[in-house]
Amino acid sequence: MNYCRLEYLLANRKDENCGTTQYSIKARGKVTTVHHLCSDIWQRISEYFEVKELFNIFAHITSEADQILFGTSNHYQLRGLIMDNNVTDLPPTLNLICIVSLTLYDTCCFEIIQQCMEIRSLKLIGEAKWITSIIRQISQTFYKLEQLAIMISGIGSLLEVLIFVVSITSLRRLEICADHFMEHQNDFSPVMASSNLEQFIINSCNMIDWNDFSYVLPCFVDLHLLSVSLLDDQQKSIPSFNFQNLRSLNIGLREISFNWIVQLVATMPNLAKLKLNGLVNEDGFVINQRWAYLLKSTSSITHIFVNVFLQQDTCSYFSEAIKEKLSAFCLNLTSSDDDMDCSIADENVNRWWNLKGTIIKQGLTV
Known part of the structure; x- marks a missing residue:
């Protein structure tokens, strides 16, 4: 049997009190039992289950499966371990060195982070002080970490987090979410080394201060994707450096001038995709339209995705x-009102308008 052509696994585990377990595998119309699966196939199967599910479902089914769950070899990779206050214990034979994906809450009572040295993907959920302390611990020891997601409850300092994050040289993707980011004084100027980060996503319920943000952006020289949830109209500076490698930019707007967007995009000579929402x-969006000028601001741009609102x-x-x-730019302006008739009587009635569409540069005359 060619197990590389395995189409799907049909698992039907009966009630444990019955003392029987039935599994079947269907591949190319042939049926066999899991006892014929080699350890390589079990390794592939383990990639689709969280660690606790693996132990609950597949423990003691076959010797090959047990090699992954209970073996001492570091060759296997286990993913999807979630440590929160609902976790009261861990399988005693769980080899933490095999964990490559971990979600850690600050409510967890287990101190396991230093034992998970092979982690590729890490998600931290908790208060800012705890998250900063964890990042400080791993910044000099986690040499294989590629993806880091940070969910900060309450108020957090973006700059303090980034100071330690940039020292993780293996990191390629960073996502930071916070209820609120604190502001820093203008004289706050951290010194940070260059980062190998390629994707940076930042989300917050409040405005993100671009002037604070601009302090750290020069260290992200390899950035390919930048997503910022909400920028306001108090922007005072345009980066004095170029984002040479940036390909995709997604920004949430709150009454930011069209001219500021044009100036920002002009610092990105290789930008291909721009997403604007908020x-x-x-001015610039509907009246005195400057979409053609925006397309000209960087020759590499191919798509502009627009979904903005104005009153x-x-x-x-x-x-x-x-x-x-x-x-002409594939943009559609619609009113939130169901009744699209306009009369003198309702001329001064405020309406919400939605400007939406995708501008594709190819085929346009700009």
């Missing part, structure tokens, strides 16, 4: 002239 003013009390947006100009 709340905007009409206006004018009926002029119903005019076909405005719609035709936007339609």
Whole structure:
């Protein structure tokens, strides 16, 4: 049997009190039992289950499966271990050196982070002080960590986290989420080494201060993707450096001027995809449209994804002239009102408008 062509696993584990366990494998119309599966196949199967599920479902089924679950070899990789306050114990034979994916809550009473030296993906959930202490511990010892996700409850310091994160030279993807980021004084200027980070995603319920953010961006020289959830209209600076390797930019807007976006994109000579969402003013977006100018700001751009909202009390947006100009860039402007009729009586009624679409540079005359 060619197990590389395995299509799917049918597992039907009966009630443990019955003392019987039945498994079957279907591949190319042939049926066999799990006892014929070699250890390599069990290793592939283990990649689709969390660690606790593996022990609960497959323990003591076959000797090959037990080699992964109870063996002393570090060759196997186990993923999906979640440590929170619901975890009261761990399988005594669990080899933590085999864990490659770990989610850790600050409520967990287990001190296992230093034993999981082979981790490729780590997710930390808790308060800022605890998260910073964990990152400080692993920054000089985790040489294989490629993905780090940080979920900060309450107020956190973006810069303090990044100071330690950039020293993890193996890190390629970083995602930071926080309820609120504290602001720093203008004279706060941390010294950080260059990072190998390729993807940086940052989300917050409050505004993100671009001026603080710009302190750390120069160290991300290899950045390919940057996503920032919410920037406001208090931006005071445009980066004095170029994002030479950035290919994709996703920014949430709150009334940021169109001109600031053009200046920012101009620092990204290899940008291919730009995503704009949030709340905007009409200038540049609807009135005095500058979409063609934005496309010209960097020659490499191919797509601009737009999904923005604006509030206006004018009926002029119903005019076909405005719609035709936007339609030329594959953009559609719609009102939140169900009734699209415009009259003098409701001319001064505030409406929410949604400007949405995908601008594809190919085929456009700019």
